[in-house]
Amino acid sequence: MNGNELNVSRRRFVAGAAGAALAAGLAGCSPATNNSDNGESLPNSAPEKTAYDMNEGEWIPTTCNMCFNNCSIKAHVVDGVVVELAGNPDSSIGRGHICGKGAAGIMQLYDPNRITKPMKRTNPRKGFDEDPGWEEISWDEAYELVDSNVKAAIERSGPHAVTGMSMVASQIGSLVRHTALGVIYGNAEGSCSDICGTGVHQLEYLLTGTGNARPDYANCNYVLQFGTNAGTATRHGYNMTVETFAERRANGLRHVVVDPHMGGSGEKADLWVPIRPGTDAALALAIAYVLVHEEGTIDIDFLKNRTNSPSLVNVETGRILFDEATGKSLYMDADGTPKTYDTCADPQLEGEFEVNGTPCKTGFTLYKEHIAKYTPEYQEQITTVPADTVRQIAKELGASACIGQTTTIDGVELPYRPAAVDAFSGITRHKHTWLTCQAVFTLNNLIGSTNAVGGFCGFDPICNGWTDDNPNMSWSLGIWEPEGLIDNNQLLLAFPNSYYTKVYESDYTPTTMGMMEIQPLSEDNHFEHVAQAHPDLYHTQAAEVAFCYACNPIKWWGNYDEQAEIFKNYTYVIGIDMYLNESSYFYDVILPECHYLERTEPLPHAANNHRVIGGMDNPWTVPVWQKVVEPRDGAPSSWELFGELASRAGKNAEFISTLNMMFRVKEEYSVPLDQKLDVEAFADSILKSNIDEEHDFAWLKEHAVYDHPRTVDEVYIWAGEKPGRVPMYFDFVLEAKAKVEAKAAELNIPWETDDYQPLPDWKPGCGYEVTDPDYDIIPTYHTDAINTDSWLMEDPYINEINEENPYGYTIEINAATAASKGLANGDKVRLVTTDGVAVEGVLATSEGVHAECIAVIGGHWGSKSAYMPIAKDKGVPIVHLIPGQTPDRMDHICSAFDQTIRVKIEKVA
Template sequence: MSADGTTITRRGFVAGAGAAAIGAGLAGSIAGCAPSGSKEEEQASGIGQIAYDPEAGDWIPTVCNMCFNACSILAHVIDGVVVELKGNPDSPIGRGHICAKGAAGIMTLYDPNRITKPMKRTNPKKGFDEDPGWEEISWDDAWTEIDGKFKEAAAADPKSIGGSSMVASLNGSTWRGMAMGCSYGASEGFLSDICGAGIHVVENMFTATGNAMPDYQYCRYLIQFGTQAGTATRHGFNMTAERFAKLRSEEGLRLVSFDPHMSAGAEKADLWVPVRPGSDAAAALAMANVLVEKGLIDRDYLIERTNAPALVDPATQRILRAKDTNKALFWDEAANAAKPYDECEKPVLEGDFEVDGVSCRTAFSVYEEHIKDMTPEWAEEITTVPAATLRQIAEEFGNAARSGDTIELDGKTFRHRPAAVDIFSGISRHKHAILSTWSCLMLNVLVGSSNSVGGHLGYAPANHGWKEGNPTAGFAPSIWAEDGFIEGTSFYPATRSSFYDHIRNNDYTPTTMGLMELQPLSEDGHFVHVCQSDPDRYHTTPIKNLFWYACNPIKWWGNADEQAEVFKKMDFVVGCDIYLNDMSLFTDIMLPEACYLERYDVLPQWWLNHRQPGGLDVPWGIEFWQPVVPAKDDAPGYMDIFGEMCYRAGAESNAAFIGTLNGMYRLKEEYALPLDQKLDPEKLIDSIFKSYIDEEHGIDWFREHGVYTRDRAVDEVYIWDSETPGRIPFYWDFMLEAKDKVEAKVAELGIPWETEDYIPLPEWRPGVDFYADDPAYDVFPVYYTNASNTDSWSVENAWLNEVNEGDGATYCIEMNTATAAAKGLASGDEVRLTSTAGYQVEGKLVVTEGIHPECVSSVVGTWDCKSKSMTIAQGKGVNLVSLIPGTTAERLDHVCSAFDQLIRAKIEKIA
């Protein structure tokens, strides 16, 4: 929709994309997007006519940013205008595909509602109903005020300065934190609720990377909990969709989906299991019970690749350890004695023993006792899934794992376990997130599929470097010697990540509002949201000065009105985005950023363990993100913005920033950037390419080719051949060490803190609202994602909005047909949801069989834009997240900061 309210549809855009429209600055059509009609209609509207010469112009390689997957694309540019976007067939990153979001990116580029010049608020009142009275200012005036205000705040207390950014630009988010730290000593920040939280922690422990996946080449049986990977969403979606489809159609993979809503994954599954929200762990534990009962486990794997044989003192729940090395003790059947795990010739998996007068038993025996009452019948009461169904799936899964099979790859022998359990944020956005994700992924451990061919693998567990003989960008798991556990590199290839080291050597005294020191098993500082509202309780300094970048933080954490009060209290807020979104209504200065098709980015797939799902059939890829057209009004990209911030902050700040970049990106000495010069983004990118590859593969080579690839080695995908050492934790003894240290610190500081989830074996525990106090609140609002939408900003895209409006469900509230009938509700009714917290949202009802009887649902969950400047997105969709209170500590998992979005509501028809 244009500034005057005129809607731009796909049909109208194609029809109007002739020479005159191109001359006016609009783009041409995207092949295949126009709807079909009669010849008369086509002639009248221009449909079917090509508005430009397909042989003219250039195809320029770059990267998509319509979600965080950063797929490689080609932009067709004619006379300085982008007329078409498509996937880059030469790149493994996207595999030549483009999704609906990517194809619609052209509408974001030419959206007349984009901001391209700095603006300053003239109305001091802030609120959803207030007009900021934006006044255009110069870049110099904007930077002078920003630098002056932040320096003044830093002189008083650097902790009063914070930032906020995340999904729309992961690299930019990192740079934002780095630049503000170098310039003003700021270290605080708000994070989105969408984080995987517990998932990234557990997958790191089990696969040496923060994200994991089923083996899309060899898996034959897959159970998905809370994810649609390979069918609609997830990191690297375009990289997996084709592989997953072929695996199902050509190799007969069976897909079982546990999901309260029949989203794309459940819709395409062989078996959809509508599970009560927040109960996935109970289902998984019940299946584990069946696997153990039926003997469908890999005993050799448990002995050789886990600490299941470790000897545990039942009185303390702690593992017995060698006095000199602190290594875990196993019972050695060959020596009939306890031995350090790496000296044990023939470990015993089950049994009771005595060591130095201490009665003990193996960790696996403790586990058998632990889950003996977690039967399918027990789980049925919690999950609503029939016990027979849970037994069936467990037995299918255990048999499909083919315990004992091996496979030869590249002359090495590997375990072959073609069955996997895959998870994502659907089970992590809850209280007890660590316990839930752990419970589900333990099914892989029991059958021996973690890190096995066909099983559950890390996205990128190891890399030998981008070119043979140049290990600059390489990484590999290390070993925690006390237990032999693998330690990964988390999301940053350059950064070693060891939760065991964090627990052992961490200083538990909090230094920031994220309270990360009290969460040695966390990678997400979500406690900042709670501490901001009650700093005295947690002895923290509230953020009073904020720089938010490429995000909408007022919409990503609980009730929007509640968050509005948080931001109203701040002294000075700076925003940087391409739109005047809801957060801009609480902002003092807005800086524009160039559209992704107008700017550079650096190593878009640098987060290898986050966005690039691997496999032997997926080469490594370095892609080049470059502008394909000049930026409107010379709007800068984030590299220019944060480079300018540090340069204006002074020589010392600039040197710290450039030095950090040199180190973070591992630049070779001959390519390092000079510390006394302002950042040159193109020079940095050129230096990275030459450091990682060689002199010939600099930025000029990438301008033409767009992507550099290298085949993966077998040991970069499968880290455990028969000769490679390494184990994963079956019994989490380290949780008890962490619990003792956390409890001691919070007692010392007088900080209220929950430590009940620090336990050595997984359990299911209910979330805050799992059980009803009031029977009137009898529905669980849940939200899901689809392949056409990304968070709140994508609704502003004219083409995506047209798709959403046309499907009859995306902007509505879905409810089970039978439940709706029992309540006297029907499709088309306007309804109101009221949560147990007293918050309300409204929307139009759509009834469907594809949802759990106790649930209502909507897409994304953070919509209903209030900003009048986003003329397309305003008022569209339902903001289910606004039903949830976001400032109460009881809703946070105190182990990993996951935000519990499980809440009950009552639904009623609006008269």
């Protein structure tokens, strides 16, 4: 199979993919021409002239999978061919919108470069310059190769011999993959993950009870965003957000964006604030300084009654005082008596006291003293953001919060705080991410907007069930009694979770390469990247077999050559994908997964709490994901593939029973445990268990979507004066620090604990200091509304958009910076690190990037795979510049990975 023979232009793709019906059906995706690249006649593809009757065929509802949002769509199918995709207006998940990525899904479906038959490697040598010598094999042989190699590794070296890898765009499939490996083979290593929202998710868990949160857009008047294009170009629930956000903007919502690059959010904002990468914590703390020290615009009632700010803290140890009899934290009451938090009538927010001979201060007093150095002038030296801008933002934020006001929703009176501080992955690509997220998100605590109407709220913190009389799919928020702090529910499946229990009660001994136990505040197995490279350093067992599902792990972390060496050292590598990407050059066998329009998947949004943004205007929505056309060459879905492996291993009962537990399937509706998993029947069992028998999968296939309205208490967690607080003084982090240090010493492993502190700070991360004046540029990357991960670049439509975008495949640089270096628009340049690693690209000058930075879309671009000819060599892969296997780039609390590096930019003759 020669990848160089697969190249196809967008126009030739349209001409040959599926005949005239398909070609004409791509109205709006093809240029207004009737000649192909070689002069062949093509059907006219102008929107007003189509080669099929719009009334022919049928519109079949299903779910998009061109990014992790999984919007509800409809596919127009004529004579077994998909001729058009559109948003489904009947579903709140997408609200009838379809973005450019979603529209391009039709071209991915009929892409001749997509693989549909299993293959095995015949060339034992592995490398980007090696032809794997792919040979088509039968499905029986493919399953046997997977089964025998996984079993052999585990029999040889134990349950940690196999690691799994998956991507966020197939999160349910990732769950099934992880479950299958554990149930079928007893694999215990877990899942090596790509870079994601480390730090952000954890702080959102702690403050809102769920791992994804957002401004309450429908009621918000002021949104301050750090490092995110949410609401305009990307992020969870994107198509659910844009319409509401746009309506609020038209009606006066003020939008401020802090980001080194002026992306979609910055372009549309009232104020774009370019910032030096990795310094967001300093800016956030300076905003806090103005609110607390200069303006006094803080919600005292909220801080006293909904946070642990009044906690009495031993000034010598920094630890909160707890009542010996009850084990509960102590506050100082207005009568001068220390009392437990739940018996204190009027907690004192500030003050210095003595309790049983112990000098103490309130947590808020310590916070106030701690941020005193973060004046707007001080932060300006760190961030480059002018002091006047900081004061402007702080004053606007405080004034917009309407502190003290209430509103009534469905007869329930609630605090009204229509201002929110939001952030996402832009602030997580740095060391000290935990402290940065703490600094940013606790700004909402200062103004009382955490969990308030118009403020910063979790996606789905509480669910009373998907019907009025069936609470099977339900969850609530527990309370960690020692401080009265809210616990949280997990992403995806929404089962109860507690960081506080993990910190105080768990064993810190690592059991996998992810080192999760010694990071009780982490969500991701990112340390596996370091431990796999340095198993002796951490006394871990390196995996021998990698099982890669729907991902490109060579390119999802750091330097690609480093990653390649890791993959060369695996004994066997298994891939499941639709394309032969860079990572496939290191696979030993690859099993194709069918396209998302060719498969059925149960419950695509799981419990709704990860990608459905929630709010009173978004009901609980269960959409259908059903096959709309037959899979090419009979390629299976991941559900079918893992079900087949379970059946061959005689593990049907174990596999299905585990899935039943995960998806809350009632025993009476379970599919047979002694038969291979039937995916559609399993989807049916989920719906009957969590809704009712009337709304089964046959009903959902016809009606596309099931809705159930949310109630006030599901959206605003303290409706009806429910108990619960959120942390402002993070005492539990000091508890974790002591235990982490003890365990690291016991195991004799290196571990950083300087960031384990109760109050937020800014600390310089990797690449902050300019150690050589020639290396003074910081590469950054961002995502826009048309791109998600490198595999979408193989799509001819998306590629053409990127090619026509002057900043699509180029290196964007500040115009003044370029001029100072003797560079100009269109110059070919090389970016070089102090270690001599280099990438090249073409410059595009603009005013939309910080003077010390360059910016590209998708830092993992620049495909090396000849089997993806449209994507090959497109874009600038700046992630390749970053060392990915050194512990010094890891945030040792939440597993964030610092991607900041200084480079020299030089013109290429």
